Structure formats: C-alpha cells, structure tokens
Amino acid sequence: MVLKSFVLTIAIMVLVTSMSYASNSIPLQDFCVAINDPNNSHVSMNGKFCKNPKDVTADDFFISGLNIAANTSNQFGSVITAVYVDSLPGLNTLGLAFSRIDYGPYGLNPPHINPRASEILVVHEGTLYVGFVLSNSGPNMKNKLFTKILHPGDVFVFPIGLIHFQFNMGKTRAVAFAGFSSQNPGLIFNANALFGSHPLLNDGILAKAFQVNKKIVDYLQSQSWSDNVRLP
Template sequence: MMKGVPNFLLVTALLSLTACFVSAYDPSPLQDFCVAIDDPKSSVFVNGKFCKNPKLANANDFFFSGLQIPRNTSNPVGSTVTPVNVAQIAGLNTLGISLARIDFGPYGLNPPHTHPRGSEILTVLEGSLYVGFVTSNPDNRLITKVLNKGDVFVFPIGLIHFQFNVGYGNAVALAGLSSQNPGVITIANAVFGSNPPINPDVLSKAFQVDKKVIDYLQKQFWWDNN
C-alpha cells in the first residue's frame, strides 16, 4: 500500500502542473489591445463581441452575399481585398475563422503585410500570383512560389507576406484565416503613413538612409486596399 503512495503523489503533481499550464494560457487576442478596467460600467469594448441570445439567432446572422462580384482594382496598388469576418457575419463570433476575396488587376499587388491574429491559406481562383513570406529574425528568409489556378499556399501567423499578379490579365484569390478578426498591418502604410508620423530621425537610422528619403516617403499617399 505504502509503495503506491509516491506514485499517486507523482501523478497528482503532474496533473496539477498540467492544469497550471492550461489555466495560465491566454486566449488569442481579437483586437490590437484591450486595456484592463476594474469598473465594468466604464468599459466600452471586450475581446471579441457580446453574444446575442441564441434563441433570437436567425439565418441572416450566419450569411453574407456578393463575394462572387469582381471588385474595382483601379487604385495605386492594383488590388482590392473584400473581407468576410465577424464585422460582416455576426455568427462568426467565437468560431475563430474568416475569409477574404482578393482581386488583382494586371500587375496588381497586395502589398507586404501581416495578420497579427491569424494564419492564412490562399487559393488562386483565376490567374497567376507570385506569393511569398519572410521568416522571423535572425534569418529573415524569403520563401516564395508562383501559383496558378487551383494552387494553394499558406502564410503563417504574424509573418510579413505578399501576393503579386504576374499574369497578363486579372487574378482572383480566396483566403481563409484562422481568426474571426485577423487584423492587417500593411508595412509601408504603418511605417511611413502612421498618424502622427514616426520621428524621421528614427526611420532614417532604422533604414540607414538620408533623412530626405524618409521625408519624401512620409509625404506619399499610402493606399489602403482593404
């Protein structure tokens, strides 16, 4: 009997340790930040959405129409993203998925960007796309591929990635994302088009270029294709 006690204690300790790991894990964020507040009366937003009474749910809460419609790509980057996330389908709340249609004009680009809260799986519906992502420090390795109709490519969560139309006509892709609200940070827009602007001295040293180059870039109009 006594010989079994240490084993029992060991199992109990392991289970307790596992429970600690599980309870200490935070859920994935669904927004850029959520400042903690003690007074619920002063709160204006939560991590996600408040839930509708399930008895009042209807088909329209889980429905979106019009994704088959081509979007206008006559903008400086030559592409337009049509998101379908929790903002468009309320029923996606807590399900951890969303998608987007991406339209590309000839030589259109979905500029280098990241999704801070979701991985992406992209399927080419029409045309040919040169796609890629960059691994994290210290390697910063570029992984690229030319995709044709029916091809699929994955972009891991948080990594900078892009899609560029290398065909002669229009291109269309459908992207699935592992978050109801994956977010998007377009690198050029965020670095050179922030509001208020980042101090030019900071960017000049970061990019190792003359301050005049930074001043020029910060004066450009950075197009948001989302």
C-alpha cells in the first residue's frame, strides 16, 4: 500500500511538472500572426487565430507612430501608447509587448499592476521618480517600497504582478519606453479597479478596508475613473 501511494505521488508530480512546462512552451512554428477572421485562419494559438502563413507579409510584423508625442492633457497627465498583439499581430505567441509613455509636467502613470508580465523601462527624456511595492513576502519585506530617480538612458525593472508607478518630477515633458514579457501583459489601475468597478463595490467594504468614512468612499466612487491607454 505504501509503495502504491509513493508511485501515485511520483506520477502526480511528473504530471504537474509536465503541465507547467507545457503552459510556457516554446512555439513550434516560426510565427503565428494573429487574425480575427476564423474563416481565413490556419490554427488557433493562445486565444488568437493564426493567419495562413501564405498570406503573411512584412507589414504583419511592423508598426509606426511611436515617434509621435501623445496629448497628455488628461487627469493623470500621462498617456501610454501600447503596442500589444491587438495592434501588432506578429507579436502573437512571441511573449512580447512594448509601449511608449508620455508624461506632461508632473504627470503620473498611476499605481497599477501588469498581471501577466514583468516590465523593463528605459527613460528617453526627462526625470522620472519610479517605484514598486512588494507583496506580503516575509516579516521584514512586507509591502516594502523600492524607488529610484531615473534620468535619460537609465533602466528600471518592475517584477510581474507588483504595484508600480512612474512620476515626472520636472516642469517639462518626459518620455519613456517599456518592454513586457507577454504579448498581452494586462493593466489594472488600482484606484480604477477599486473605486470605478462595474457595478460598484460595496462602499462599506471599501470603507473598512481603507479605514475611512463611507462618505469618502462615496466621493471617490462618484469620480470619473478613465485610463490613459491608447493604441498607435
């Protein structure tokens, strides 16, 4: 009986390990250009249909417009120009995405999470104050804040799934470029998700979580919680 249990345990471990590798496997084809038309597709990969390779052109791997500054006159004073698989179909299955971030004077890319990707940021212009907050990872590291002031040419990494932000410290605009380890990194603005959810979260729950009066929560929920993302 003990031997059978041991063999079963080993079998389960092998199965789980093989499944974990399968979920992050290396593509078995050169590319899988995303297409939304299933009638003109070759195969479906990771939620996106693959364009027939015979119909693929260089334009499927090309996009322009990241040289154009975005209008940052919004509530955050920043704009993310996102190059994800939906705007660059050739990214499909490659595990990559990219963005340009424009910041007006004292503009903020507010605290947010990329649930499916780590991010590497390089500053092109201006001075940014950036940082991220750890999870509950031990008694001496719980919610520890890591911050840095970045100048042109500086690079900073935000680990996957952690709350992070960027703030333009200067009176002039700033520009940064970011790469992601997923074709669809996802984006959750913390304030938007909590105070601008659909339908709204119970204000009593939020009041207790933030240890504030419900009137403050009601005020925050009454605000306009838009994002700062656009496609090129």
